[in-house]
Amino acid sequence: MEDHYATFPCYPFSEENNNSLGFMELLGMQDYNTTPLLDFPLSSTQTQTPVLKVEEEQPQTVKDCSEVFNLHHQPPPTPNSSSISSASSEALNDEHSKTVDQAHQQQKTNQQLKAKKTNQKRQREPRFAFMTKSEVDHLEDGYRWRKYGQKAVKNSPFPRSYYRCTSASCNVKKRVERSYADPSVVVTTYEGQHTHPSPVVGRSGVCANNNFGSLLMDASGNYMSQYYHQHNALLSSLGFPASKNATLGAAALLSDHGLLQDVVPSHMLNED
């Protein structure tokens, strides 16, 4: 990949790799709501926006990460990212309610799901993905995740892993897969929004700051905060304070190469 991208030396993120220095490069990120090339089932509140037109023109869904990579070489024609209203996530919250009796519970849950799905199509949270050059698949991002599935990816030798945030009543999920086009690249896709602050303290002792995330959320759309949590965690692991300035410094660094321009408002990058 001959494109420009920011490079971060960093510590290894997982135990199995802790005997060698890890190396990670953020290659780019993909905002599912601003690109015509990716599949992002919009919530009902978003179907009113012009973004939907983009999806109607490109009904094809992304089957593998190679299409994500194409974005790196051909940016979306019209970002159209003005301001995207936050998605309602209530439909997902009660989906996995549990009862005591297990045998009946599963039957019940299945019936509930079936009933729900016949009534309305399942809603999906806004998603975004970004690519990271990394030796390890599951990158530390300041949150705790429980793996709930792994599937083989079609046309790829590498599996895709499914994670859920371990915090109660938090429905954020993420998918992690390694690109078969470039095996050194990990594609991470986030779905949903954390309802709680990051529980993990970074290497520098500074916790990822949820207030900052909320701040950004107000300015430019809900899922953006996820990205900044990610960066706060990343910067923490690098020894930077997870402050607003440090984070925006990273954003500015990346924006020089056009990686964040679609999602970071200019006034935030210029802000002191």
Place this chain on the structure above:
DNA sequence: CGTTTTTGACCGGCGC
């Protein structure tokens, strides 16, 4: 022993 991972089964959507 509580939590997380593994992994085959299962489900719904979609194209043919």
Place this chain on the structure above:
DNA sequence: GCGCCGGTCAAAAACG
């Protein structure tokens, strides 16, 4: 209707 595929469940195993 059938098969494929992405996503999820859940029991068992592994882990700390």
